[in-house]
Amino acid sequence: MNLDSLSRTSGEWLRGTGPESDIVISGRIRLARNLAAFPFTNRANAYQKTEIEALLRDRIGKLELDPRLEYINLVNLSTIDRQFLVERQLISRELASADGPRGVALMDKETVSLMVNEEDHLRLQVMRSGFALDEAWQDIDRVDDLLEQRVSYAFHEDFGYLTACPTNVGTGMRASVMLHLPALVWTKQIEKVFRALQKINLAVRGLYGEGSRPAGDFYQISNQVTLGKSETTILGEIRDVIPQIISYERQAREALLREGRQALQDKISRAKGTLSSATMMTSEETMDLLSSVRLGVNLRLLDDINISTLNELFIHTQPAHLQKLMGASLDGEERNAARAQYLRTRLREGDANPN
Amino acid sequence: MKCQSCSNEATVHLTSIIDGQKTEKHLCSVCAEQQHAIQHQELNLPAILHNLIGQHVGQLTDELARLTCPACGMGYMEFRAEGRLGCPHDYSVFRAGLEPLLQRIHRSERHVGKTPRHRARHARQEADLLALRQQLKHAIEEEAYEEAARLRDLLRIKEASDESGQPESY
Numbered sequence: 001m002n003l004d005s006l007s008r009t010s011g012e013w014l015r016g017t018g019p020e021s022d023i024v025i026s027g028r029i030r031l032a033r034n035l036a037a038f039p040f041t042n043r044a045n046a047y048q049k050t051e052i053e054a055l056l057r058d059r060i061g062k063l064e065l066d067p068r069l070e071y072i073n074l075v076n077l078s079t080i081d082r083q084f085l086v087e088r089q090l091i092s093r094e095l096a097s098a099d100g101p102r103g104v105a106l107m108d109k110e111t112v113s114l115m116v117n118e119e120d121h122l123r124l125q126v127m128r129s130g131f132a133l134d135e136a137w138q139d140i141d142r143v144d145d146l147l148e149q150r151v152s153y154a155f156h157e158d159f160g161y162l163t164a165c166p167t168n169v170g171t172g173m174r175a176s177v178m179l180h181l182p183a184l185v186w187t188k189q190i191e192k193v194f195r196a197l198q199k200i201n202l203a204v205r206g207l208y209g210e211g212s213r214p215a216g217d218f219y220q221i222s223n224q225v226t227l228g229k230s231e232t233t234i235l236g237e238i239r240d241v242i243p244q245i246i247s248y249e250r251q252a253r254e255a256l257l258r259e260g261r262q263a264l265q266d267k268i269s270r271a272k273g274t275l276s277s278a279t280m281m282t283s284e285e286t287m288d289l290l291s292s293v294r295l296g297v298n299l300r301l302l303d304d305i306n307i308s309t310l311n312e313l314f315i316h317t318q319p320a321h322l323q324k325l326m327g328a329s330l331d332g333e334e335r336n337a338a339r340a341q342y343l344r345t346r347l348r349e350g351d352a353n354p355n
Numbered sequence: 356m357k358c359q360s361c362s363n364e365a366t367v368h369l370t371s372i373i374d375g376q377k378t379e380k381h382l383c384s385v386c387a388e389q390q391h392a393i394q395h396q397e398l399n400l401p402a403i404l405h406n407l408i409g410q411h412v413g414q415l416t417d418e419l420a421r422l423t424c425p426a427c428g429m430g431y432m433e434f435r436a437e438g439r440l441g442c443p444h445d446y447s448v449f450r451a452g453l454e455p456l457l458q459r460i461h462r463s464e465r466h467v468g469k470t471p472r473h474r475a476r477h478a479r480q481e482a483d484l485l486a487l488r489q490q491l492k493h494a495i496e497e498e499a500y501e502e503a504a505r506l507r508d509l510l511r512i513k514e515a516s517d518e519s520g521q522p523e524s525y
Contacts, residue, residue, distance in 0.1 A: 034443060036478075036484075037476075037481045037484035037485050037488065038488065039426075039427045039441055039488070039489065040439065040441060040443075042441075043427055043429065043441040043442060045492055045496075047495060141469075144469075145472075148471050148472070148473055149473050152474070152481065153471050154443030154481070155470070156443070156447070156466070156478065158464070158466060159453075161466075162440075162443040165439055166457060167404065169446070169457070170466045170468065171466070171469060225461045225463075227457055227461035227463050227465070227466060228461050228462065228463020228467055229468070231468050233467075
């Protein structure tokens, strides 16, 4: 797979299509699976990790999937390329920075990725643009079924699919929905939403998962519990709560328009102004300003930027994407200058071709 | 009781023992905040998990502490320290310690949901293979290559014989 050609597109999760796509960015399901006759990754030595990788790589290669999966050995990949895959949400930060033999099998549409030798031997992931968890489940369930015919999964009658960490045991499933919630952040209601979600055992995380800050007002809502509830029940619980959050966000947007339209318009125009004229931009500031502009476009306060261009800018301005687009390895300062220049160019194109 | 720093009602009562010296502080919430008497700790998942694992073994600890998985060699105390299990067989070996923990994390100790349709071997056979694999690992580490070769061949034979009609299963 040519990673450089991927870098010019926005990837599945920021494609920006699908139901409720102004607020729901994407849905993702991840399944944790382990081989029955091997120690878990953290207890396997280099030789055993090599065996696990070779075995899974072989079996994954034999899966009858269309389009076929392509396997990438992560050890041979540069740090920038690994970071690039993290930015596209195709591998976890843990897998990118882990030691020893490991890899990922990807489908060229970037909807399916199978991570090998993560904390568990295998992490299957399916991602869908917009609010489409059911379709994501159908996809991942099928890939899991196909693999199960070729490998012997660690499974226990009482405890379900066995995982290295007891927080994942049972279904081994983590389903998450990524939401863009700028109005709830601006109106300071987001904490209230989080507390309500925690009460019903749902977790809230930032853009790049555990421990990451909620850059660009993107939040991931996911299930905590993996044992004692079926996959269907867990998905149903998430599916039921998302429309409520969407409606809170819409109410907050209306309230902003009603009670502070001028201040809102000003904030959004300033964000766009800074993005199209600054000469040094950090990744964080870019995310925050793009979030304002995205809200402006969705509220029709700005009409000269295409939403898909905007979604693309969120990912293209990430450090590894930027360096791949520039075709050079850049240090922090150089990146900030290159990022600002890239933003100026892209936003000027937008002015020339309004949608 | 009044706050020691101002005259408001004290709502924060701190007792600290440093080098055997016990000191008490009584403060109102505003003064406590100003004096950083209350430490706001960040949410630390591994620490919480570690705590949970510790809390819920209770009197069983002694018995559990002696447990070691025959397949992967992990001890129960090692699991407590690391928060990660060593191999699938640990779930059976540490069952008594794990069930209360699972109850705390998931409010359940039994799986509901998807079940594999194809299962090549019994859990017992998987554990035997795993144990053999660990022996092989140790033989290689100790550079006992003849023993390693013997174990490798044994592992291959066992894998092949267990597969009974499912050539691709592993």
